Amino acid sequence: MPSLQFKGKVFVENYHLAVPFHELKPVRSKGMSKKASLHDNLIVEGDNLAGLKALLPTYHGKVKCIYIDPPYNTGNESWAYNDNVNSPMMQDWLGKVVDREDLTRHDKWCCMMLPRLKLLRELLRDDGAIFVSIDDNEVHRLRCLMDEVFGEDNFVATTIWQKIFSPKNTAKYFSEDHDFILVYARSIEKWIPNLLERREQAIKRYKNPGGDSRGKWSSSDLTARNYYSQGTYEVVSPSGRKFKPSLGNYFRVSIEKFHELDRDGRIWWGPNGDSMPRLKRYLSEVKSGVVPQTMWLHSDVGHTQDAKKELLSVLNFGRSEDVFNTVKPTSLIKRILQIATDKDSIVLDSFAGSGTTAHAVLALNKEDGGNRRFVLIECEDYVDSLTAERMRRVVKGIPSAKDESLKAGLGGTFSYFKLGLPMRQESLLDGSNLPSYEKLAGYVFFTATGEEFEPEKIRKETWFIGRSRLYDVFLIYEADVEKLKNMALTLDVARTLPRDQRNKLVFAPTKYLDREFLHRYRIAFQQLPFQIYETIDKLAR
Ligand SMILES: C[S@@+](CC[C@H](N)C(=O)[O-])C[C@H]1O[C@@H](n2cnc3c(N)ncnc32)[C@H](O)[C@@H]1O
Known part of the structure; x- marks a missing residue:
């Protein structure tokens, strides 16, 4: 398999092993649990490299679903590469903000991501999966890194999240309407995604003209372009009309099967019994859910403006421009949880930002009576005033919220830990x-x-x-x-x-x-x- 080369790679390839274990110190005043525990919902304050390593003793192989939303490396985010890797070149990089002028910014980003991805893999359950948000700045390099760490066979999908609701006409070339979410399983043969609930629109397509005793149904084409040696016969409708598949098309079932279906009332010949036959599908017989698709529309999972509004409604920033900029909609993360978690799963987000992942975990638990747990890591000063404060508020309830369950409070609790000294x-x-x-x-x-x-x-x-x-x-x-x-x-x-x-x-x-x-x-x-x-x-x- 070809692998991605970048400056500094030799120094970071095994760096996750050299990172010392750090103490995790409870800060009871910032959490909501009477007694802090690493088995509680968790918010960890500190750099996620040391944070992930510190979680290994408790969470090794236990996390069912990881969602991360790392810096996209757009050149405008003012992140700095700060890992204490012992090499003169790396030391020279430390602490300097990565901007567009920095010719090594992609190398630094890869150096930052590689050891973190390796630790994240250690934390995943055998039947777990990781979802990573990214955009065009790094998606191709991320894909290579993920192939290297998780194995290319464990690649599941690249989903497209439609993040804006109207095109940006100010764009120089194209309006960038989407982000990507890369999905990898820890072990592809053990990971089984949940089916998603059918959307109301899809259900509405099922009707029951003529009062079929099997209930509501919809119909699908009985012919396809795929060559089928037994699919070229002629059939006669109840009204006496003859039908054959059009040129280059074939019936999808043999003539014996066709007659069997027809006798069983599963063939639809049109309202007057004289149309090309179609196969009836009964609502009661289709799978109760639909497989996840790779296209995630803003109308289903929210867009960036929804996300900002949602955060504003929880935390009263003065002006909307002050809102944490890279916040994701809770419905987006809920979609991930619906696909990739069970009711008692542990969910990890080591680039927590405003804590959307934790919010989504609590919201989904309230919706379906689940007992999922979240583990968040965030290194910036706002981990208390933004990340943890959002949780305190959504747990207790937001009186002004439109959403009734948020108004009443999502319930739950969490422990707050800080990284201590290395051991x-x-x-x-x-x-x-x-x-x-x-x-x-x-x-x-x-x-x-x-x-x-x-x-x-x-x-x-x-x-x-x-x-x-x-x-x-x-x-x-x-x-x-x-x-x-x-x-x-x-x-x-x-x-x-x-x-x-x-x-x-x-x-x-x-x-x-x-x-x-x-x-x-x-x-x-x-x-x-x-x-x-x-x-x-x-x-x-
Ligand atoms: C794009 S934001 C995540 C936004 C989040 N998904 C939300 O909805 O609010 C990335 C976050 O990762 C944090 N971060 C970046 N590098 C980190 C590191 N080394 N350790 C811990 N957090 C880090 C940043 O401070 C930032 O808050």
Whole structure:
């Protein structure tokens, strides 16, 4: 397969592996849940490269649907390439706004996207899919990157979203009326899109002239241009007229099948019984939904003006020009969720912007009684005042909203986390900069359980650092390299652990106990520092 080459590629190809795991610190005052939890709806403040990596221990292989809307790299967006890749060329790029004058802007964009796409793939479920909004500035390069990361066989479709409702006559050449949404499955043979509800218009085409006992029906042509060796016969209508397919056309069924259908009342000969026969299709027999199509019209999924109005109605910006510019309509994201999620799916958007994805998740949950969860990451300062504030308001309800369910509030809740400091295994391995007991405790507790760490629960004399839904967690550790060398989960230590029925998760540099003993005492041992990134699911297996 040909692959896309760009400046800096050699430095970023494996960069997602080198990015350190960062702490995720709950900011309870900004969330809506009493107790912050990584298993809640989530808003994560910070760069999405570190953010996605920090989510891996909890969400690896769990996300059913990813929607991202990255910068389109139009040259007017004032984004900067800021990944801390250790190469002089990359360092030279850092922090500089990517504008039209920048001759390397496409290379920078590819460097930014490649490691993020790789991490996103890690987070997807085997039967999950990713949807990426983009326009002509980068669609061809994105397609190559996606082929490389997700595999060209997993390409599903490029959909066209008609984003404006009237052409822009000020356009120099063509009025650009659409964006693209690229769709890739994690694994094409495991991904099954949901059928969409039939539109009212389509249903209206079904009628019942003559009162057919099978109910409403519509009819379709019984001939086609596809060559069919048994499709060239002649039929006679009830009125006695003879019909054959026109030149180059063939009946789609054999003559035996035709007569069988006719006897069964499934052939329509026109109102007077003297027209070319057509096949009747009963509304009660057609699939309850329609397959998703690649053309998404603004009349079905909204346009950019709808999106801005919608955001304005939730957050009172002074003037409409001040509205966050790249906001997407919730109905657009709802369409994606209808195609690609079940009622309990996890949905991830790591370029969250104003939080449309989360809004769509809550709106659809309210509509269909679902329990989908959202995970958002956003790095800009407005993550609290825009992204999270939009959620707070739609959850509680917007009194002035026209939409009744938004007026009443979509319900739900979310936890807000901030990226903390990186945790480096090397510090634990070589003893440099050893984290304090409490800091490491918080880190291992979060990454292993996905639940909020409460430092006041620590009982260091018994190595207890907290209780999760499934485990009591213990950390045998001192921030002192000499002491650490001699620390282990020994028989004496194990006997000090509570003898109750709860499972125990014990982090320590080493252990001197055999498997049977650990099993009897319901202990899952986790070696420091290597296993601090294990997830609870792996342990539970
Ligand atoms: C096009 S906007 C998304 C708009 C969103 N779909 C909506 O409807 O509001 C892209 C967002 O990605 C954010 N972003 C860009 N680079 C990022 C990064 N490295 N980490 C996290 N967020 C990032 C930008 O700050 C911006 O808010």
